[in-house]
Amino acid sequence: MEYNPITVTDLNRYIKNKVDNDEYLNNVLVKGEISNFKHHYTGHMYFTLKDENSLIKCIMFKTYTPNLKFVPKDGMKVMILGTVSVFERDGVYQIYCKAMQEDGMGSLYTAYEELKNKLEKQGLFDAKYKKPIPKFPKSIGVLSASTGSVIRDIINVSTRRNPNCYIKLLPVPVQGKGAGEKIAEAIKIMNQYKLADVIILARGGGSLEDLWPFNEEVVAHAIFESELPIISAVGHETDFTIADFVADLRAPTPSAAAELAVPNVNDLLLDLEKYDNRFKNSLKKKIELMRLRYEKCMTSRVFKEPLQKINERYISIDMKVKQIQNLITNKLKDDKTKMIELITKLDTLSPLKTLARGYCLTTNCEGKIINSVKGVKKDDELIIRFQDGSSNVKVI
Amino acid sequence: MGKEENINFEEAMKKLEEIATELEKNDLDLDSSVSKFEEGMKLSKQCSQMLEDAEKRISILLKTDDGVVEENFE
Numbered sequence: 001m002e003y004n005p006i007t008v009t010d011l012n013r014y015i016k017n018k019v020d021n022d023e024y025l026n027n028v029l030v031k032g033e034i035s036n037f038k039h040h041y042t043g044h045m046y047f048t049l050k051d052e053n054s055l056i057k058c059i060m061f062k063t064y065t066p067n068l069k070f071v072p073k074d075g076m077k078v079m080i081l082g083t084v085s086v087f088e089r090d091g092v093y094q095i096y097c098k099a100m101q102e103d104g105m106g107s108l109y110t111a112y113e114e115l116k117n118k119l120e121k122q123g124l125f126d127a128k129y130k131k132p133i134p135k136f137p138k139s140i141g142v143l144s145a146s147t148g149s150v151i152r153d154i155i156n157v158s159t160r161r162n163p164n165c166y167i168k169l170l171p172v173p174v175q176g177k178g179a180g181e182k183i184a185e186a187i188k189i190m191n192q193y194k195l196a197d198v199i200i201l202a203r204g205g206g207s208l209e210d211l212w213p214f215n216e217e218v219v220a221h222a223i224f225e226s227e228l229p230i231i232s233a234v235g236h237e238t239d240f241t242i243a244d245f246v247a248d249l250r251a252p253t254p255s256a257a258a259e260l261a262v263p264n265v266n267d268l269l270l271d272l273e274k275y276d277n278r279f280k281n282s283l284k285k286k287i288e289l290m291r292l293r294y295e296k297c298m299t300s301r302v303f304k305e306p307l308q309k310i311n312e313r314y315i316s317i318d319m320k321v322k323q324i325q326n327l328i329t330n331k332l333k334d335d336k337t338k339m340i341e342l343i344t345k346l347d348t349l350s351p352l353k354t355l356a357r358g359y360c361l362t363t364n365c366e367g368k369i370i371n372s373v374k375g376v377k378k379d380d381e382l383i384i385r386f387q388d389g390s391s392n393v394k395v396i
Numbered sequence: 397m398g399k400e401e402n403i404n405f406e407e408a409m410k411k412l413e414e415i416a417t418e419l420e421k422n423d424l425d426l427d428s429s430v431s432k433f434e435e436g437m438k439l440s441k442q443c444s445q446m447l448e449d450a451e452k453r454i455s456i457l458l459k460t461d462d463g464v465v466e467e468n469f470e
Binding site: 134135136138141146155159162163164165166167168169170171189193195265268269271272275276278279280282283285286287289290 | 405406409412413415416419420422424426429430433436437440443444447448449450451452453454455456457459463464466469
């Protein structure tokens with residue numbers, strides 16, 4: 001009898017073909033817990049998916065890893081979509097993962113996205129509603145767990161920046177059922193009694209489930225309605241909760257929130273010193289300027305030769321007097337010339353001159369000049385004036 | 397502390413900046429300059445006093461039926 005064995009390669013190839021041709025295995029959705037997780041330097045992820053009784057090897061190639069919404073870790077419960085196939089060389093079958101989601105988180109993610117979109121549409125995230133964070137708050141309200149590193153970090157950072165800071169902690173549960181309502185109530189209490197100038201809402205890192213209270217609508221509305229400005233510092237830098245979007249300012253970590261809320265007192269004292277110097281310098285400058293002006297005044301001619309102005313005035317007066325004198329002299333001269341002219345004219349017009357040329361002037365006894373023959377009758381007595389005298393005549 | 401407590405630090409800083417700008421503009425007469433200078437120095441002194449005199453306090457707020465009571469934390 002002749003044996004006819006096939007090779008291992010042939011066998012594995014046969015099995016691979018069988019598996020690859022199975023439609024169900026081509027697109028399988030499987031849930032389990034991650035273990036032995038390795039993120040290889042090539043970018044591929046290698047891990048095992050297990051439940052209480054069984055396990056299967058898994059690979060996620062780096063082409064798919066960027067789509068992951070979380071960082072897979074050992075112990076995480078996940079849901080995987082992938083293809084089951086055989087790795088011929090090792091004779092093992094494994095899941096080639098295409099997508100992976102935190103199990104049970106699927107519904108939370110959807111709820112998160114839905115609420116985020118809804119609140120965004122309502123305008124709760126609008127920049128125009130963001131209140132400014134006071135630069136120098138007298139007291140800082142912290143809403144957080146009363147134990148743990150979060151409140152420690154905040155106290156440490158705050159007291160380092162301002163050794164005399166005033167922090168008021170209002171403890172709130174930061175995870176679990178009912179935490180959202182308690183947080184919202186705490187925000188309202190802070191506002192009702194105006195217990196601080198600014199509020200820090202803080203929580204350490206955790207899974208989406210842990211951070212869930214900060215994604216609740218009741219918290220979002222309480223933050224939005226708060227009159228006191230709120231800084232949110234929930235989870236790690238990479239975690240974004242709805243509270244972060246509604247808050248007036250988001251801090252990546254609780255320590256960062258303390259830095260944003262508490263001014264560094266040394267910086268402030270330095271600022272004050274700068275002002276003091278500015279005041280002193282400008283006053284010094286002012287006084288120096290005044291001194292220069294005074295000196296300039298004192299070197300001016302008025303102070304050096306005080307009589308000069310007076311002398312100038314004297315000269316001016318003298319000139320005026322001279323001018324007046326000239327005017328009067330000229331006026332006299334003009335009048336005299338005018339008088340001579342008039343006298344000459346009068347002389348020319350004198351009737352005596354006409355009498356000298358042989359003419360006579362006839363008047364009646366009343367002295368009225370007779371210049372027409374009609375004015376005389378027979379026996380009228382007239383007076384005839386000659387150049388050198390007059391004689392009485394009778395008309396015949 | 398009395399009166400100093402009533403100043404709003406933020407407003408005081410704004411006022412300090414205003415005084416400094418005014419003084420540096422140099423168009424004040426000497427008397428006004430001196431009084432502005434005095435005002436500024438006084439305000440800055442009040443501010444630093446306020447920072448230095450503030451007491452460190454870390455308290456915890458406890459809800460009661462009547463409202464909120466404040467107790468020392470740690």
